[in-house]
Amino acid sequence: MAPVAVSPTTITKFITTFKTSVVSPQPNTLHDVITQAVDRYPSHELGFITSSAHDSSIQTKTFSAFNQCVRNLARAMLDWGKPTGSVVIVYLTEHEDNMAAVWACLLAGYVPCLQPALSAQQAHKEGHVGHIKNLFGSATWLTNELGAEQISTISGLEVHLLSELKASAETLTVSADWVAYKAKPDDEAILFLTSGSTGFSKAVVHTHRTILAACRAKGESYGLTSESQVLNWVGFDHVAGSLEMHITPLLFGASQLHVHASAILADPLRLLRLIDEKSIELAFAPNFLLSKLTRDLEKHADVFGHFDLSSIKRINSGGEAVVSRTAQAFASMMKQFSKNPSAVSFVISAGFGMTETCAGCIYDPIDVLATEPVHEFLDLGRPINGCEMRIVDPVDGSTLRHDGESGELQVRGPMLFVRYYNNADATSSSFVGGGWYRTGDIGIIESGVMRLSGRIKDTVIVHGVSYGIPELETHLQTVEGVTYSFLAAAPYRASGQETEGFIIFYSPTFDLDAVDASTKLFATHKALRDICVRMITLPPQFVVPIPVNQMEKTTLGKLSRAHLISLFKQGQLAKHIARAEELLSEARGVSFVAPSTETEKALANIFAGIFNLAISEVSASDNFFEIGGTSIDAIRLKREGEEYFGLPDISTIQILKHPVLSSLANYIDSLLSKGTQTEEYDPIVPLQLSGKKTPIFFVHPGIGEVLIFVNLAKYFHNERPFYAFRARGFDTGHPFFTSMDEMVSCYAAAIKKTQATGPYAIAGYSYGGVVAFEVAKRLEAMGDEVKFVGLINIPPHIAPRMTEIDWTSGMLHLSSFLGLVSKHDADDLAPPLRPLTRQEQLEFVWKMSPPERIVELQLTLEKLDKWVDLAGSLIDCGLDYNPSGSVSALEVFYAIPFAGTKADWLNNQLKPWSGFSRGEASYTDVPGEHHTLMDLEHVPEFQKIFRSRLEARGL
Known part of the structure; x- marks a missing residue:
């Protein structure tokens, strides 16, 4: 057989690879890892897509450039004067910043401790930071301006800004192999904080030796080479993001792309584009994100067969169990998007690992389409070498x-x-x-x-987030109807469930055979469910009442969660479950009203489809939002109702005003008989009517609409009524408000009509904050008590801002708030759009808007045009606004502002509210940005904070 010709370049490359793999010693420390990567692969790249990136642009650094950067940073760190071995808490958000900070600490002889996002609750944040300070005996933080603002109220911290460190480093140029301290294998290398779900965090100590042992074995398991391309979108503060997806590929010389999760969650097709463009071989995604990506990608069938996905070989998954059908659905979806489906053959490798094991240490790489999984969840497989x-x-x-x-x-x-x-x-x-x-x-x-x-552990993992069971149990114990100390919540995953859930076992204080047992049980179970939703965003899968004389405790007087779950799985609690269902059915039967008219039956069918219920389970007395409806569900109800009944428009606001099925049916019947009609303007939209506590009234932001409050209102179910004000002018025949005084008079009168006497609680979001302040003043002037006035991210002096908003910027601001354009685009588009006509500007934004968002909002160009005018009318009402007077007390909530730093926003813009509060004004940090703090991502945390401030005011 004739010899195969091999080019000189190939021979040279082979010899070099052979010599370095045989002759060069294995790295013994992390210092050796970065030195080896630069020596062997200086031009290989680290790529980054940040949270603020609005396109697919990738910022890159070669290994060589990155090495020089971090060594200069390390040299600049020495000016802090800290002794070798000092712990530095690294609190940053972007992958590149975290990565640079960690390497700089290592090369400077310091020990980095990666700090995940701090709690938005001030007490918890202060407690955690104080705990960390005591744990390390010092408090040196390296962070950015936003991080510094978050911890600015905590004394005794030594805070360094990364921006200042970078500025110092730019004046330095050290050698490419400079180190301040030559590390030894058993030196402390990196500290990772545990979740702290069962108390304050523990700091896990990993040495150079433990990290390198893990990374070598991982890389061998993944089949990494210097030619591999790795994509990571897990936060760098997580062991998977830093060790598994950065140091491991760096050890093998593989190029890396680190993407902020928000960039992919906002545009799931970006993941496919990056795999295609960068020939990605390895990535990481937990189960709940695989599920979300699959659902999101289903909406993009128009680009099936559009991407070259043949490079992707493996996706690691961890954090929670991987549902087999979710893995199969995702793999199948990937094939549909591939230009050459037969070339797509990658494994979804479910793994087991913990912070204590340097992330994954047991894996089961399986091609889920070629090999049918044996169990409901993917097996976790076999240990990596050495484990x-x-x-x-x-x-x-x-x-x-x-x-x-x-x-x-x-x-x-x-x-x-x-x-x-x-x-x-x-x-x-x-x-x-x-x-x-x-x-x-x-x-x-x-x-x-x-x-x-x-x-065994005292946590439940919901969509990859750990929640402490003991804390949940503490709150559940307070429910009327629960025998104290006879309640346990235990993690449980039902068949086919995408994420972990839990079951509540408890002993009722009442006799389950008593005459009123059904009523009491129904009330107890509703209260238990509501607390669960508030605390961990998820209701229990089952609530099992067990008579106290049959609830076994250990010799230490504790309930065994493992034992209760075992009894549940074995069916030994079936009689208790059956009795509870019998009583609950009886209670539901009392209020159950079978849909009777054709309209009610049609709506029952739509309700059943939205909530995955049998039609027989839907009552004419069901409240759409009390049984789980969200703002998106309301839009789906509107759309399906219009299609079924042949109506051109069913107002979303009328759905909010008529959430009970029978009431909505009557409204639709009126539309069918009379056509669209103008109803008398009522500013108040009731979003939630159950509960005995003082109602809360929320004033709309500057866009005038109230849908933004729907998801927040759900958290007050069975606690207090939740009303929202909607501006006048959305409906035909209703004129816009012409002055702040007219609006305030209207809203104050509506509150008195809804709640005749105080004490009152009122809040306003953004622009609505100043309106809420004025309404509270008006109520106090009428002799009423206002115990709570909540102002959300708005300063008292709004007139300067109002005068800056012309039609174009107002239209772009509204479009950004509605999610039609990004905040970044809204800022950049104003100058080039102003020379265009109004219609041209609208059409330009319309073409930029995501089609699915337009469908969700049921928008047309005409509706958007009118909405801009309505928002403009509210701006006009605020042009001459000058705050005066005061109220009894103010609660000010602040998030990331539209522009400038959070510290400047708080100290210079918001703190002046103290001059309008007779009592001491409270200022509370909340998560998110100005326009996102009510989004689904942030509202679970916001509602906890907001409700705690209501309670602090005695409400």
């Missing part, structure tokens, strides 16, 4: 379980952490003889392959 696993009796922690039997999962190996920082008790209790680490998970090993079957 061992075993299943033991969870009681004694050492007796081995047989193949196929469940028990406590334990692991050991060189990738295990060495200790919890300054916490010897927690360290010793985490290990048993032989160096085995107790993971706290229940697993099964069968034929060498491991899968999890439950949890």
Whole structure:
């Protein structure tokens, strides 16, 4: 056979690779890793897409340039005068900033501790920061301007800004191999904070040795080479983002692309474009994001077959169990988008790992389309090189379980952490003889392959986020009808469920055979559910009442969650569940009204489709929002109702005003008989009517609409009524307000009509804040008590801002608020759009708007045009506004402003509200930006903060 010709370049490359792999020593420290990467692959790249990127532009640095950058930063750090080995808390948001900070700390001889996003709740944030300061015996923080603002109220911290450190580093140029301290393998390298879901965080200590042992084994498992391209969109403060998706590929010389998660969540097609354009081989995505991506990508069938996805070989997944059908659906979706489906053959590798194990240490790489998964959840597979696993009796922690039997999962190996920082008790209790680490998970090993079957730990993981069960139980214990100390909440994952859930077991204080048992049980279960939704955004899958004489406790007087779950799975609690369902059905039957008219039956069918119910389960007395409806669900109801009844328009606001099925049916019947009619203007839209506490009235922002409050109102279910003000002028025949005084008089009268006497609670979002302030003043002038006035991200002096808003900027501001254009585009588009006609400007924005968002909002160009005019009328009302007088007390909530720093926004713009409050004004930090703080992403945290301030005012 004739020899194959090989080019000189190929021969040289082969010899170089052979020599470096055989002759060069293996890295012993992380310092060696970056030095080796630069020496061997100086032109390989690190790429970054930030949270503020509005296109697919990638900022890149070669390994060589990055190395020079971080060594200069490290040299600049020495000016802090900290001793070698000092802990530096790194609190940054972007991947590149975090990465640079960590490497700079390492090269300067410091120990970086990665800090995840701090809580928006002031007390929790201060408690955590104080705990960290005590834990390390020091408090050196490296952060950005926003991070510095978040911790500015906490004394005793030494805060350094990354921007200032960069400025200092730009004046320096050290050698490419400069280090301030030559590390040793067993030196502390990086600290990671645990979630703190069951109390304050522990700091996990990883050394150079443990990290390198993990990274070598991971890279071998993934099949990484210097030619690999890796994509990561997990936060760098997570071990998966920093160790698994950065240091591991760097050890093997692989190029990397780090993308802020928001960039892909906002545009899931971007993931496919990046795989195509950058020939991505390895990526990471937890189960809940695989599920979300699959759902989002389904909407883009128009670009099926559009991308070259042949490069992707493996997607690692961790954080929570991976549902087999979710993995299959995602893989199948990827094939549909591929130009060459037969070339798409990649594995979704479910993995097990923890902060303590340097992320994943057990994997099961499986092509889910070629090999049918055996179980409902993907197996977790076999350990990486050097790692061992075993299943033991969870009681004694050492007796081995047989193949196929469940028990406590334990692991050991060189990738295990060495200790919890300054916490010897927690360290010793985490290990048993032989160096085995107790993971706290229940697993099964069968034929060498491991899968999890439950949890021992006191957490429930919802969409990858850990929530503390003890804290949840503490609040559930307060519900009337629950026997104190006889309640347990236990993690549970039902068949086919995409994320982990939980079950509540409790003993009722009342006799389940009593005459009024059904009424009391119904009220108790509703209260338990409401608390769960408020605290962890998810209702329980089951609530099981067990008579107190049948609820077993341990010899230590505790309820065993594991035992209760075991009884549940074995069907031994079936009689209690059946009795509860019987009583609840009886209670529901009292209020159940079968839909009778054709309109009611048609709406019942639509309700059933939206909420995945049987039509027989839908009552004519059902309230759309009380049974789970969101603002998006309301738009779907509107759309399906219009299609079924042949109506040109069913106003979303009328759905909000008629949320009960029978009432909505009557409204639709009136439209069918009379056509669209102008109703008398009522500024108040009731978004939630249940509960006995003082109602809350919310004033609209500058766009005049109230849909933005729908998701917030749900959290007040069964607690207090929630009313929202909607500006006048949306409906035909209703003129716009012409002055602030006219608007305030209208709203004050509407409050008195709805709630005759005080005390009152009123709040306003953005522009609505000054309106709420004026309404509160008017009510006090009428002799009423106003105990709560909440102002959300608005300063008292709005007139200067109002005068800056012309028609173009007002239209763009509204479009940004509605999600038609990004905030970045809204800022940039004003100058080039102003020379165009009004119609041309509208059409330009219309073409930029996401079609699905236009459908969601049921917008037309004409409606958008009128909406801009309405918003403009509200601006006109505020042109001459000059605050005066005062109210009893003010609650000011502040988020990231439209422009400038948060500190400047708080101190110079918002603090003047103190001059209009007779009592001490309160200023509370809330998550999100000005235009996103009411979004689904932030509203769960916002509602907790807001409700806590209501309660602090005695409401």
